[in-house]
Amino acid sequence: MKTTKYNYCKVIQFGYNGQWSDESEYPTNSLGSFATMDENKAFRRDLKEYRLAHSGTGQTRVIFRKTKKD
Secondary structure, three states: OOOOOEEEEEEEEEEEOOEEEEEEEEEEOOOOOOOOHHHHHHHHHHHHHHHHHOOOOOEEEEEEEEEEOO
16 A cells, blocks of 8 residues: 555634634545544534634634645
């Protein structure tokens, strides 16, 4: 089996005044899919909580990140 050169993840970010900061990171495969349904549910639950917590004070977004393995 071929090993990949990269790690993939979805990142929840919070933005305020044009500055984005990482809040949480969730590992995925190269297509952005989670390995299990439980991981998907945890991600969606956390995203909903962040959006409720930050409503009115900033923005919340999800990005897909690819980083090179060491």
